[in-house]
Amino acid sequence: MAAPADVVERHNELKQTLNHHNHQYYVLDEPEIPDAEYDRLFQELKTLEGEYAELVSPDSPSQRVGAAPLSAFETVRHEMPMLSLDNAFSAEDLRAFDKRIRERLKSVDAIAYACEPKYDGIAISLLYRDGILVRGATRGDGETGEDITQNVKTIGTVPLKINADDVPSLLEVRGEIYMPHRGFEKFNQQAQDKGEKVFVNPRNAASGSLRQLDPAITAKRPLVLCAYSIGVVDGGAMPAQHSKILDKLGQWGFHISEHRRVANDIEGCLEYYAYLENLRPDLPFDIDGIVFKVDAIETQQQLGFVSRAPRWAIAHKFPAQEEVTVLRDVEFQVGRTGAITPVAKLEPVFVGGVTVSNATLHNKDEINRLQVKIGDTVVIRRAGDVIPQVVSVVKSKRPDGAKDIVFPEACPVCGSPVAAKEGEAVYRCDGGIVCEAQRKEAIKHFASRHALDIDGLGDKIVEQLVDKGLVHSVADLFTLQHKDLAGLERMGSKSAENLLAALEKSKETTLARFIYALGIREVGQATAKNLAQHFGTLDKVREASDETLQTVTDIGPIVAGFIVEFFEQSQNNEVVDALVKVGVTWPDVEVKQDQPLKGLTYVLTGTLEKMTRQEAKEILEAHGAKVSGSVSAKTHCVVAGPGAGSKLSKAQDLGVEVIDEDAFIAFVEGLKA
Ligand code: IVH
Numbered sequence: 001m002a003a004p005a006d007v008v009e010r011h012n013e014l015k016q017t018l019n020h021h022n023h024q025y026y027v028l029d030e031p032e033i034p035d036a037e038y039d040r041l042f043q044e045l046k047t048l049e050g051e052y053a054e055l056v057s058p059d060s061p062s063q064r065v066g067a068a069p070l071s072a073f074e075t076v077r078h079e080m081p082m083l084s085l086d087n088a089f090s091a092e093d094l095r096a097f098d099k100r101i102r103e104r105l106k107s108v109d110a111i112a113y114a115c116e117p118k119y120d121g122i123a124i125s126l127l128y129r130d131g132i133l134v135r136g137a138t139r140g141d142g143e144t145g146e147d148i149t150q151n152v153k154t155i156g157t158v159p160l161k162i163n164a165d166d167v168p169s170l171l172e173v174r175g176e177i178y179m180p181h182r183g184f185e186k187f188n189q190q191a192q193d194k195g196e197k198v199f200v201n202p203r204n205a206a207s208g209s210l211r212q213l214d215p216a217i218t219a220k221r222p223l224v225l226c227a228y229s230i231g232v233v234d235g236g237a238m239p240a241q242h243s244k245i246l247d248k249l250g251q252w253g254f255h256i257s258e259h260r261r262v263a264n265d266i267e268g269c270l271e272y273y274a275y276l277e278n279l280r281p282d283l284p285f286d287i288d289g290i291v292f293k294v295d296a297i298e299t300q301q302q303l304g305f306v307s308r309a310p311r312w313a314i315a316h317k318f319p320a321q322e323e324v325t326v327l328r329d330v331e332f333q334v335g336r337t338g339a340i341t342p343v344a345k346l347e348p349v350f351v352g353g354v355t356v357s358n359a360t361l362h363n364k365d366e367i368n369r370l371q372v373k374i375g376d377t378v379v380i381r382r383a384g385d386v387i388p389q390v391v392s393v394v395k396s397k398r399p400d401g402a403k404d405i406v407f408p409e410a411c412p413v414c415g416s417p418v419a420a421k422e423g424e425a426v427y428r429c430d431g432g433i434v435c436e437a438q439r440k441e442a443i444k445h446f447a448s449r450h451a452l453d454i455d456g457l458g459d460k461i462v463e464q465l466v467d468k469g470l471v472h473s474v475a476d477l478f479t480l481q482h483k484d485l486a487g488l489e490r491m492g493s494k495s496a497e498n499l500l501a502a503l504e505k506s507k508e509t510t511l512a513r514f515i516y517a518l519g520i521r522e523v524g525q526a527t528a529k530n531l532a533q534h535f536g537t538l539d540k541v542r543e544a545s546d547e548t549l550q551t552v553t554d555i556g557p558i559v560a561g562f563i564v565e566f567f568e569q570s571q572n573n574e575v576v577d578a579l580v581k582v583g584v585t586w587p588d589v590e591v592k593q594d595q596p597l598k599g600l601t602y603v604l605t606g607t608l609e610k611m612t613r614q615e616a617k618e619i620l621e622a623h624g625a626k627v628s629g630s631v632s633a634k635t636h637c638v639v640a641g642p643g644a645g646s647k648l649s650k651a652q653d654l655g656v657e658v659i660d661e662d663a664f665i666a667f668v669e670g671l672k673a
Contacts, residue, residue, distance in 0.1 A: 242295050321351065374405060
């Protein structure tokens with residue numbers, strides 16, 4: 001029996017609603033309805049399709065899952081070959097690329113380039129006929145790939161249908177499928193718990209997940225598609241600039257890089273490289289370089305291709321972040337809070353732009369997870385300024401005499417017992433300030449830049465001061481004499497004088513710095529600042545109950561517990577009192593009763609010219625606002641300077657208020673009045 005009109009209508013409505021929520025959830029990361037509600041709507045759709053089989057269409061959300069396993073993938077021929085990119089490894093390479101292009105074009109004008117991250121995943125082609133996804137294929141050798149349509153359909157960021165009236169009747173969208181770090185770690189953890197195969201990196205995980213014959217398996221993998229170009233287009237037109245094409249794909253529901261930008265010339269590309277290299281360690285996914293593409297499509301066509309790569313694009317690669325070396329030994333370091341960290345002593349290796357001979361093994365659980373032994377060949381990863389880490393073991397290279405790593409039962413420095421609290425992976429020395437290692441680390445932290453900022457009190461000096469018994473607690477720093485310091489290694493009479501002057505100067509500090517300097521567990525700069533602003537005086541922080549502490553911004557039960565515990569210990573209070581006695585002071589903080597911007601989220605984007613972004617952020621936070629890095633429907637206002645890009649357009653799309661720097665300054669002045 002054919003479905004009655006009202007059923008067809010309801011089915012269409014459900015399809016649209018579910019596709020909308022899918023987009024909100026996967027592409028925009030802003031779910032509007034709870035999962036249970038989504039499931040209910042999905043169930044309703046499935047029921048209708050169960051009753052009337054003719055309702056099942058290729059763009060129905062039900063088609064994301066449920067296809068039967070295949071026995072093999074079919075081969076498909078790409079209508080337009082999927083090319084690769086030439087690489088640049090230095091600024092010279094990049095400038096030479098630009099020069100070649102301008103020579104070929106016989107042009108002296110600067111070329112505008114579209115700049116994008118180079119995703120480290122799997123290249124994919126998606127074919128849309130009349131807006132409906134009809135085929136998903138791997139790149140393969142560039143000429144032919146594998147048909148993985150049913151697998152790509154399970155990926156939330158892949159639109160099954162493009163809902164727009166200006167879509168060409170045939171459109172190929174190309175992009176990269178990758179697994180974000182968080183999903184990768186979670187997936188590997190689960191695989192390990194079940195005794196299944198773990199993947200060495202997110203790229204292999206993405207590749208392995210896409211090449212599953214059973215789409216139900218792919219559906220469970222946290223994959224993301226980022227669209228970065230188009231292939232065949234027929235029966236319709238696309239914009240004349242690459243950057244505008246991506247904007248269009250974004251409007252049509254594809255996820256596109258929020259970090260993309262257009263540089264006006266090759267020097268702008270180099271600035272972009274520095275910008276993204278800096279951002280790279282904080283990105284939630286792997287990138288291995290940057291892709292620069294001539295923005296004007298007409299110019300791209302004029303330039304054409306040479307063998308397998310376009311003349312109009314280049315990949316500027318980052319230095320490799322992973323290398324292989326040998327684990328020589330493991331040492332155990334004791335941190336400020338007594339945490340015992342196993343440190344891998346390595347055969348030195350050049351990775352991520354520096355020579356690395358130490359890497360962290362984090363904790364006992366991590367050693368067990370890696371199943372690493374001394375003598376093993378290991379993969380080392382160094383990303384940005386993050387401490388290098390051991391990521392995996394090349395088991396096939398294990399030598400005969402490989403030794404087990406024995407975790408110490410007593411602190412290697414003070415001999416106190418070492419134990420882990422229930423549910424914690426970290427083992428700690430319970431020696432507290434009796435432990436020389438903890439004392440040294442506490443003093444280094446106290447003197448560090450964001451704490452009391454004691455110029456000239458470096459790690460080596462602190463170690464000597466503690467070793468010689470000149471300093472037991474941080475308060476002793478302020479009673480040091482010239483003769484105590486002048487006798488230390490690396491310290492002449494003049495340096496000793498300078499250090500004494502720096503100590504004197506550091507006594508005048510702020511409440512937030514002082515709280516941070518105490519080194520209370522989990523109380524970083526931001527928390528210290530929140531505490532200072534909330535309570536205004538140190539005594540109020542000291543007296544605050546667990547419940548009161550939890551009313552402070554971003555403080556939950558765990559951190560509140562650490563703060564209470566800290567001030568319950570008499571030796572800590574003695575040190576605080578001693579510091580005040582030797583003259584460490586700070587102005588009390590005026591506690592703002594009314595925080596006019598409390599509960600409001602601001603986003604800063606583009607270049608601010610009259611103040612730094614950090615200053616703008618501090619002003620907003622001082623008035624109670626939250627400053628976020630991304631725009632969503634919950635954003636109250638976006639402050640946009642010149643050069644603002646995707647955040648600005650997103651704000652405009654969402655109808656979020658946007659103001660420029662002058663309006664912002666006027667607004668802030670108004671708050672003071
Ligand atoms: S454009 C002709 N853009 O890099 C242009 N590729 O060696 C070809 N890739 O296999 C691709 N991020 O999978 C382009 N933003 C991006 C990319 C990107 C990653 C990969 C792509 C390709 C390889 C090229």
